[in-house]
Amino acid sequence: ETGVTQTPRHLVMGMTNKKSLKCEQHLGHNAMYWYKQSAKKPLELMFVYNFKEQTENNSVPSRFSPECPNSSHLFLHLHTLQPEDSALYLCASSQELRDEPQHFGDGTRLSIL
Amino acid sequence: RKEVEQDPGPFNVPEGATVAFNCTYSNSASQSFFWYRQDCRKEPKLLMSVYSSGNEDGRFTAQLNRASQYISLLIRDSKLSDSATYLCVAVYNFNKFYFGSGTKLNVKP
Numbered sequence: 468e469t470g471v472t473q474t475p476r477h478l479v480m481g482m483t484n485k486k487s488l489k490c491e492q493h494l495g496h497n498a499m500y501w502y503k504q505s506a507k508k509p510l511e512l513m514f515v516y517n518f519k520e521q522t523e524n525n526s527v528p529s530r531f532s533p534e535c536p537n538s539s540h541l542f543l544h545l546h547t548l549q550p551e552d553s554a555l556y557l558c559a560s561s562q563e564l565r566d567e568p569q570h571f572g573d574g575t576r577l578s579i580l
Numbered sequence: 581r582k583e584v585e586q587d588p589g590p591f592n593v594p595e596g597a598t599v600a601f602n603c604t605y606s607n608s609a610s611q612s613f614f615w616y617r618q619d620c621r622k623e624p625k626l627l628m629s630v631y632s633s634g635n636e637d638g639r640f641t642a643q644l645n646r647a648s649q650y651i652s653l654l655i656r657d658s659k660l661s662d663s664a665t666y667l668c669v670a671v672y673n674f675n676k677f678y679f680g681s682g683t684k685l686n687v688k689p
Contacts, residue, residue, distance in 0.1 A: 500677070509584065510624070510667070510679040523675050557623060566612030566671040571623035 470494040471572035473558050479578045480548065488543040488575045490558030498564040499541040501533060504555040504574070516541060517564040548579045581606055584670050586680035594688055597658045601683045603668035604650045610670040610678075613651045615642055617664040618682065624667055627653075658687045 471492045480486050492499065501513040515523035516535040530552075532544040541558055555576050559569040586603045593599050605613075613630035628635060630651050634643040641654040651668055665682040 502679075507588075507681065509582070509681045512677050515675050517675075565674050568614055568626040568629065569677070571625070573623050 471558055471560055471570050473556075473572035473575050475575055476573060477576045477578075479580060480545070481580050482548060482550075484548075485544070485546045487545065488556055488558075488577075490541040490543075490572055492539055492541075492558075492560040492570070492572075494560060494562075494570060496560035496562050496570070497538050498561045499535060499538070500559040500561075500569060501541065501543055502557040502559065502571075504557055506554075510557065514543075515564065522564060545577075548577075550579050553577055553579045582680075583607060583678035584668060584680040586666075586668060586683045588681060588683060590684040590686050592686045592688060593658055595658055595660060597687075598654065598656045599658055599685065600652055600654045601666055601668075601685075602650050602652050603680050603683075604648075605668075605670040605678070606649070607670065607672055607678075608646075608649060610649075610672045611674070612671040613642075613644060614669040614671075615640075615651075615653050616667040616669065616679075618667055619664050624679075627666070655685075658685075660687050660689060663687045 499516045502510045513527045514533045534542040555574045557574045558572040561569045615627040616624040617627045618624040630642040639656045643652045665684045667682045668680045
């Protein structure tokens with residue numbers, strides 16, 4: 468059982484909808500991450516948070532808006548997405564923002580109609 | 581050029597075989613490296629870290645070659661349960677995590 472939980476597991480939305488993805492980690496970690504995984508492509512790091520502060524925005528379009536209210540929770544707010552945004556969105560956490568292993572959630576499989 | 585490159589495979593091997601994957605990275609400043617495994621429609625899970633001196637965990641051996649900028653994963657005595665996609669990761673600057681596209685392994689009875 469993973470210490471990182473993501474909801475919802477699946478999401479289908481239209482291009483004009485607004486939705487949010489949620490991630491919660493129960494590991495006492497201080498760093499959290501959002502990744503995008505598209506078919507046949509490597510995981511792409513989107514955002515990094517360390518002690519609730521954003522430390523990395525990997526040139527992600529503004530239609531993706533992250534929020535980190537505390538070290539245990541991470542959200543990804545979605546607005547006016549495009550069909551090419553359909554992918555698996557994975558949340559991960561690590562003890563510190565260092566070169567150490569990350570623990571991943573199950574992911575949210577997002578489909579944009 | 582991709583930061584991390586892997587042969588996508590698939591590698592189809594019989595049970596009991598030894599199989600090796602390589603992964604090359606482009607940034608010589610990369611500090612740390614990991615291997616993850618990802619089962620179909622599941623999240624990546626850490627398999628092992630890769631140290632400069634190499635490391636071994638049971639049937640799995642990981643090695644780092646900084647001069648040639650590649651890491652390797654060797655699996656001995658393959659099991660059916662080893663079937664998965666293996667992802668390598670290179671990290672630099674502590675917050676730059678680059679994943680490869682993964683190498684798919686199919687272990688057949």
